[in-house]
Amino acid sequence: MHDNHESGRPCECPRTAELDGDGPAAAGRRRFLRGAGLLGAGVGTAGLGLFGAAPAHAAGPGPADGSGGSGSSGGPGGPDTSGAAAGKAKRPAGKQRWQPDPDARRFTLVVMPDTQYLFDQDRIHPAPVEAAIRHVLDGGVNHEDGTDDNIVFLAHLGDVTENGLATEFAAVGKVFGLLDDAGAAYGVLAGNHDIRSSTDDRRGSTPYLETFGPARAARTSGHHSSSPDGYNTCHIVTAGGRPWMLLSLDWRLSDAGFAWANAVIAANPKVPVILTTHELAYADDGGRAELSDYGRKLWERLISGNDQIFLTVNGHYWPPGRTVLTNKAGHDVHVHITNYQDRYYGGAAMIRAYRFDLDRNTVDVSTYSPWIQEIAAEERNTLAAQQVELTSDVDRFSLAIDFDRRFAGFAPVPARPARRASELLVRDTAAYWRFEGGGDGTAVTARQVVKDLTGQGNDLYPQSAPGTPDGGLSWSSEHHPDQPGHGSLLFKGTRSPVRGTYLQTGPNAPLNRETFERGFTVEAFCKLPADWDSGQSRWSALLSRWGTAAEAGRSGPGTDADEPVVTLSLSEAPALQWCVYPVNQTGASTSWGHQLPLDRWWHVAVVNDGKLSRMYVDGCEVARNPATPAVGLATLGRPWMVGGYAYAGVLDKVFHGYIGDVRIVRRALRVGDFMTG
Template identity: 85%
Template sequence: MHDNQATEHECGCPRTADLDGEGPAADSRRRFLRGAGLLGAGVGTAGLGLLGAVPAQAAGPEAAGAAGAAVKAPKKGKGKGRWQPDPDARQFTVVVMPDTQYLFDQDRIHPAPLEASVRYVLDGGVNREDGTDDNIVFLAHLGDVTENGLAVEYAAVTKVFGLLDDAGAAYGVLAGNHDVRSSTDDQRGTTPYLETFSKARAARTSGYRGSSPDGYNTCHVFRAAGRDWMVLSLDWRLSDAGFAWANGVIAANPKLPVILTTHDLAHADDGGRAELSDNGKRLWERLIDGNDQIFLTVNGHYWPPGRTVLRNRAGHDVHVHITNYQDRYYGGAAMIRAYRFDLDRGTVDVSTFSPWIQQIAAEERNVLAAQHVELTSDVDRFSLAIDFERRFAGFAPVPQRPARRAGELLVRDTVAYWRFDNGGADGAAVAPQQVVKDLSGQGNDLLWQSAPGTPDGALSWSAEHHPDQPGHGSLLFRGTRSPVRGGYLQTVPTAPVNRETFERGFTVEAFFKLPADWDSAQSRWSALLSRWGTSAEAGRSGPGTDADEPVATLSVSEAPALQWCVYPLNQTGASTCWGHQLPLDHWWHVAVVNDGKLSRMYVDGCEVARNPATPAVGLTTLGRPWMLGGYAYAGVLDKVFHGYIGDVRIVKRALRVGEFMTA
């Protein structure tokens, strides 16, 4: 709690004389405690068992509103035994717990909500019918564990945190201004807080890497998504020695992303717009701004909750969040906030809820409890879009996959293999006399072509490439549709692939990227790879046939989405495979695989939905060239591709996903 905000009896919790004496309210209170399992035989209302003492806020008439039922203690979680999160899963969760001080206030001791949250963490966040969990890797308490920093308060707190100790869990606790004398910094010496959460105790927690000499600041490292991450738990007020220690810890671990937790860093207005506090400005200037590894900070102390994004000295985002619910019903009910990281989606999904209230049957929750099961405002439940690879590139770049020799890609039955990493300097125009050799040795070389009126440089070499591409280079096509302009490539007239019909199956693969300036009006239905000759010339006239379209094309629709449209040998009409809408400015790998019967399209090794069930045997050919980046309609060049094309390979059999060029 902020020193300038409400004190314990100014926070909206009424005092009722009958609660601690005799009369109807006291009787009501005892009935509630017995019904909730908090008052056992021979235990008075001031008892301090592990499940907590008298929940004063739930007593009397205010305990049952229109919903009727009072808050009951949830069942204890079963726990998973030892702490065993999955260190390699691409999804994991960091849990933070803000100010619990009103649950541990002199003789007003209520550990039950805290215990429920701790057991939720130890259970891994199990909340799904299939039994899967949130892969919780760390619990960070944000300070103000207690209201007065008294030994009697910590005597109740330590029993609950002992559950984490027994399981070998990874957790960090820091001191807030109510845990210690607020006028002091981390050089204050021993306190009941430090006697409870000592260096020795911290050293026994999973992932512990060290404490400052004074013991008030700790560093943990957890492993998740196949890499190490750091959590710095910093005191309410850092001394010069504290800043030196924190900066030194980060410097000693220069490749680790850092989550910084502390008690006082930012505050927010009623709309949730956050800004740094005076102490936060000190932390920013002396620690956060100059350490690019810090990408997320979370603090308590203030309410309401809020968030903002600041730009550090390296020009990168730092997400700054405030989470504190002590002003809410039941002292916040040990509300926790879950940061669910998903590195595949590049997203952190954030939610805020009370496991204690969640575990109470809906029909037994009172009105206020029902309102605090989960908080859903845009500062309590939201998602952060983070490109982790890009954000961490400044201090922990992902090692680039090295280029592979062309010979490694020449699998059995390779018909053609084209790559563009040895043609010219990055940005240089492809010369009109350029020949791109077929590295399979089958003689399917490519020649430069262009639409009439095409300006110089419409086809150029590029160093850009897909991260899993064997050749570290590509071609940049700058085609337009109205009018038709652009350079492209096509196979030589004598190329064997021109006559190939692939009756026994095939695999066609290509890497490509549609740039941010890709325009559907100019570039829709252009082709990565296409074949000269129309369906009418091939004698095709089945349902859905377009007499003027080419006999084979791998095109990009207006969405943009991929379409494989071909005329098989066994059909009178076309056979099509469809992909899904693709974001721009991203490298993709596409593979179309036919096993001699059915065709399947894969994008980045994943089979798409719209693959036909009708047998499609072979590919019709008129013996004419294939085009790379060109598309003809009615026998006339109609469009030129706009974007990048990397390695292209054609194999005369079906390949498994593990045999694709991305393998």
């Protein structure tokens, strides 16, 4: 079911007489209000009942006739509570300053849908909205790691009031003054109950415009511009180290309104856009959303053609819901509806938090009422307890968005330029190889040599397993975004039978004799393709050393006599394994990484400071590093292999995937000195 505004039937909200009188329910309600601190704010108790669901799933066509009310008995502190409710202690409102971290990789957008039943003629009860605003100014949820939500913007979705009256807006404006006092970034748009719904954004002066017009908007943090009529507003805020546009659009855009919105997006062509408006989509009872008639107009004239718009949020209809639509550029647009005016206490100023995590490429969404949260759990009545936080899959969910990829069409991440090889030759570099020697997709021939760019003679030479067809190793332009060299090798090894081409150092290379007893850093870039097969490629190696543990005289704990003395391999997971035989141990020393997702570039480093070895993946230390001292690396003076792995002294498998730059240094490097630095 959806909005009935097309029929012209106004919202009907029959009052319950019992709640307006002086009976037990009213007394219980007053106990709740006094305990929660509402009466102290000068709020009357008349009409503060439970708001029942309207017969239609949206507010009516225009300002209603003031008959709003409730349809049940008992208030938040009514018959279901055991006594007077006591709210949690609250920090003084309006004392906070708006200071979100603009560079933090986690930040939050908060939306507040239809609050109309809390601002309805003489039924004005601002405390729930005030609690939500204090919550926003306090930083939102405090997390276990000591951080808060880092809220960067609050967007009200319209139907701020029930009748659009000056007295209603005066009360709303006072509450939102807390945001003004703090210098906050916020937007308030007009819904059909805030203005005459038969008009568009050319309607002229209204109590809404007098309260939330351009002059007030211009004083908010991040304000960019307002449309000439004053009913549409653009904010640009900095979060996660980049600008984001928040468009707050009127209930109905005129042609001039559409032109303004398109123009402000075009004037900021690299800025991702979140669009908020009152009506766009509605949902069925299962939460499946689709565009309304007006929503289709917005989609066709504004959203679909502007690839920068990736998320829209609207109120107006209930129940809440969501969908994903595809724009003209072929990219996803997340379309969400959130509105809780049909719920207990007119929605109790429910807010929705969109928590962006750029490192996880995820937006975590939650919906809750800060006002109810302030009431001690044991003092919440049954209905309040049910609404403190909503957990359905349209109220609490996560969106997976690869932000760089999604925004690449209008704001591509600048590619890091290749760096000169000389910049990577840090002190004590033993060997440095990069693979830029041929055309993309061309085969590496048997006569080609990959030079050791240190000039120390640790050059690499192609070697092929018997029966390997031509093209078992080829040049590629693919590379890790932070890789110094812009090229790689694509290894096409198989295990059964063993086929493929790998590289190895010459028999007299100085690296063959190195024991690295003063420490070392081994680095490599790699990518496992989507067709990586554990059956064929498990325990293949990015880098290894000829010679077995038995030949090196190792027989201690954890020893496999036939495995190589040094190997950086991939398990069946696939997970990285650094398995070596140090000079000071009779057994193996092994570090383990975590499972690596396929079709993604990774940087891996193993660092030894002369005592302990630690593995790093993308600059992050992994958990499974040994605490036993491991000094140096055993050697039999035999070659190193890139992409090859021998077992029992015989080639056992060849790597399948991409390998980029490889560097070996004779000392421990800091993370900032890795090739990704």
